[in-house]
Amino acid sequence: MTTPEPDATATIAVAARRAATVAFDHVTKRYAGNAATAPGAVEDLSLEVPAGKICVLVGPSGCGKTTSLKMVNRLIEPTSGRILIDGQDIARRDVTELRRSIGYVIQQVGLFPHQTIGENVATVPRLLGWTTDRRLARVDELLSLVGLEPAVHRDRYPAQLSGGERQRVGVARALAADPPVMLMDEPFGAVDPIVRERLQNEFLRLQADLAKTILFVTHDIDEAIKMGDLIAVMQVGGHLAQFGTPEEILADPASDFVARFVGTDRGLKRLALHRVGELALRPATTAREGDEARPAAEALAADPLGYLLLLDADDRPIGWVGRREMPATGTLTRALASPTSPFLDRRTTLKDALAMLVDAEVQAGIVVDRRGAFRGTITAEDITAFARPEATAS
Numbered sequence: 001m002t003t004p005e006p007d008a009t010a011t012i013a014v015a016a017r018r019a020a021t022v023a024f025d026h027v028t029k030r031y032a033g034n035a036a037t038a039p040g041a042v043e044d045l046s047l048e049v050p051a052g053k054i055c056v057l058v059g060p061s062g063c064g065k066t067t068s069l070k071m072v073n074r075l076i077e078p079t080s081g082r083i084l085i086d087g088q089d090i091a092r093r094d095v096t097e098l099r100r101s102i103g104y105v106i107q108q109v110g111l112f113p114h115q116t117i118g119e120n121v122a123t124v125p126r127l128l129g130w131t132t133d134r135r136l137a138r139v140d141e142l143l144s145l146v147g148l149e150p151a152v153h154r155d156r157y158p159a160q161l162s163g164g165e166r167q168r169v170g171v172a173r174a175l176a177a178d179p180p181v182m183l184m185d186e187p188f189g190a191v192d193p194i195v196r197e198r199l200q201n202e203f204l205r206l207q208a209d210l211a212k213t214i215l216f217v218t219h220d221i222d223e224a225i226k227m228g229d230l231i232a233v234m235q236v237g238g239h240l241a242q243f244g245t246p247e248e249i250l251a252d253p254a255s256d257f258v259a260r261f262v263g264t265d266r267g268l269k270r271l272a273l274h275r276v277g278e279l280a281l282r283p284a285t286t287a288r289e290g291d292e293a294r295p296a297a298e299a300l301a302a303d304p305l306g307y308l309l310l311l312d313a314d315d316r317p318i319g320w321v322g323r324r325e326m327p328a329t330g331t332l333t334r335a336l337a338s339p340t341s342p343f344l345d346r347r348t349t350l351k352d353a354l355a356m357l358v359d360a361e362v363q364a365g366i367v368v369d370r371r372g373a374f375r376g377t378i379t380a381e382d383i384t385a386f387a388r389p390e391a392t393a394s
């Protein structure tokens, strides 16, 4: 079953670009019962999330991620320190009004089981006293936005939806009153990896339009690298081990703990942050279907790769022709070409490109443009050279 792409017109209508900075200022939380000397759940946390950015709090279980998040909507009050939204201390705000200005998405979604999807999504607008017409319009707009057909899903109950669909409803509900700030606690943790990846991609696409300020909790470093503009790595005891961009954290872990947490494959993970468009492309020896074989064979004889790329009349790659397959005379036909690995484009991550090259017979990735026309090639060596820190430090 496929869900429709989020509707572009809905995206524009909902895309009120309202966001706020969120700052932790020396925030400590010790739960009652802890001796004053015992390690806190959160210890002297200071960080600032700029408006419109996703900050991921990541770290092992028990390091204080959920506690940090819940202090932002005052489900938990700090023992000391302040949290500021747009410079204003949230301790001075009315709790109800504060919570209505913050979208909150949690792992088990927390949909009300005896309410329809539409009623669930309209929770905050109802509390805000919106008219029925405005609520209904908003529900349909939001369901389309998160990729659920309103006419199909609006009147169903949560139990009638898949886990991935329920998670989309949770996101729609959190967005209902267009809050400037969203808190997301392991929002995609309860679904299988394929659905999770789709939800992550959908959410990033949404966020490109919405530009909310988002605090996103996960224990999964790969999810943190994918979702975060900024990452706060936390350590048990509630300490902030490092705060920076994914690139900074992978390229230069601040401690052994961070290095261990991001993993020994951090070089490979960094490749997921960069795209084919950042590399200089190499030319290839090419010829068109229907060309004379003789000059093509001569060019191929001089080619260091030992392969010629056969193109169609619109410059779209057909496949590689090796020296052994190349006829000395006649014309070049598509039957000569062997299938290639999938094509790359400027947006392909270097990690995906490398993965394709590892499996490819010809060690050159074919890069095409939006029309599918050949632009150049990249090799595994190009990618690994790019990944070495000294090669990219500017």
Ligand SMILES: Nc1ncnc2c1ncn2[C@@H]1O[C@H](COP(=O)(O)OP(=O)(O)O)[C@@H](O)[C@H]1O
Binding pocket: 031, 032, 040, 041, 059, 060, 061, 062, 063, 064, 065, 066, 067, 068
């Ligand atoms: N209500 C509570 N009372 C006492 N200790 C708690 C409470 N909630 C969490 N903790 C403790 O605080 C620490 C941080 O918890 P939490 O913020 O839930 O971590 P995380 O979300 O990173 O797994 C843990 O040691 C946890 O056991």
Ligand SMILES: [Mg+2]
Binding pocket: 065, 066, 067
């Ligand atoms: Mg937690």
